[in-house]
Amino acid sequence: MINRAPPDFLTPDMADFSVRVADWFEKLRDNICGQFETIESAAEDSPLSDKPSGHFERKNWTRDGGGGGQISVMHGRVFEKVGVNISVVHGQFAEDFRAQIPGATDDGQFWAGGISLVAHPQNPFVPAAHMNTRFVITSKAWFGGGGDLTPLKPAPKQANTFHADLKACCERHDPDYYPKYKQWCDDYFYLKHRDEPRGAGGIFYDYLDSGDREADFSFTRDVGSSFAGSYVNIVRETMNKHFTAEDRHFQLVRRGRYVEFNLLYDRGTSFGLKTGGNIEAILMSLPPEVRWP
Numbered sequence: 001m002i003n004r005a006p007p008d009f010l011t012p013d014m015a016d017f018s019v020r021v022a023d024w025f026e027k028l029r030d031n032i033c034g035q036f037e038t039i040e041s042a043a044e045d046s047p048l049s050d051k052p053s054g055h056f057e058r059k060n061w062t063r064d065g066g067g068g069g070q071i072s073v074m075h076g077r078v079f080e081k082v083g084v085n086i087s088v089v090h091g092q093f094a095e096d097f098r099a100q101i102p103g104a105t106d107d108g109q110f111w112a113g114g115i116s117l118v119a120h121p122q123n124p125f126v127p128a129a130h131m132n133t134r135f136v137i138t139s140k141a142w143f144g145g146g147g148d149l150t151p152l153k154p155a156p157k158q159a160n161t162f163h164a165d166l167k168a169c170c171e172r173h174d175p176d177y178y179p180k181y182k183q184w185c186d187d188y189f190y191l192k193h194r195d196e197p198r199g200a201g202g203i204f205y206d207y208l209d210s211g212d213r214e215a216d217f218s219f220t221r222d223v224g225s226s227f228a229g230s231y232v233n234i235v236r237e238t239m240n241k242h243f244t245a246e247d248r249h250f251q252l253v254r255r256g257r258y259v260e261f262n263l264l265y266d267r268g269t270s271f272g273l274k275t276g277g278n279i280e281a282i283l284m285s286l287p288p289e290v291r292w293p
Helices: 012-042 156-171 177-188 213-238 245-264 267-274 279-285
Strands: 057-062 067-074 079-092 109-121 128-137 141-150 201-208
Touching: 012 067, 012 079, 012 109, 012 128, 012 213, 057 279, 067 279, 079 279, 109 213, 109 279, 128 213, 141 156, 141 177, 141 213, 156 177, 156 201, 156 213, 177 201, 201 213, 267 279
Parallel strands: none
Antiparallel strands: 057 067, 067 079, 079 109, 109 128, 128 141, 141 201
């Protein structure tokens, strides 16, 4: 289990809130892992049904300086590799990193909790997916996160469904959220060196501090739940499609784009490395097999 004891610099009110947030991330992790394991065990008509169904294996880690996390990874017949990680860390940012973080320039103290999911399915017709939500406290406090879909083979129907589900989620909270956060996602998940998007997009938001912390937390919970429900339906819809060796080769080449983005541009990767995070957890997002032409 993760030690959620809040650091001394948090006010009592913020300390209590941080525990609630961390509890939610763990609850969401358990829900998602349970749904993914159910998909694995029920995949009797999958082209890879001769493979054994997967189960999540969990590993705890502790951060020098404060906090830690838990890695949950599964290798199966539907999901070639899927990881769902949670973390609660605190301490002080390095001086050369503080200017990049709102509210950290004075003393660099921080608390950060979050959940991060990356799924790399076996079947090339099942889109890969990413989701994370987080809460960060310095002298300021904000939520961030989002979810995006990365079809390796064209999947316009699934992409449209995914966006419709996220749009509905956003509109339950603020009609301005979806167009703003969709554009943010399109701009963020873009491979500048190739001049192409990473995938079909989704939503991305950061520094969400509307002045109503409970409303921001409610939206963040809805993002996590909406992503999970939408993606589970997409996996079930596509996991039994027949694929060829050529489809598999195409999938592995396209996965290279995923690797390039995460190593060159991903802010979460950079944040984890610069705050002494667990290397295995940080690089969990990378696919198990990939090719470059």
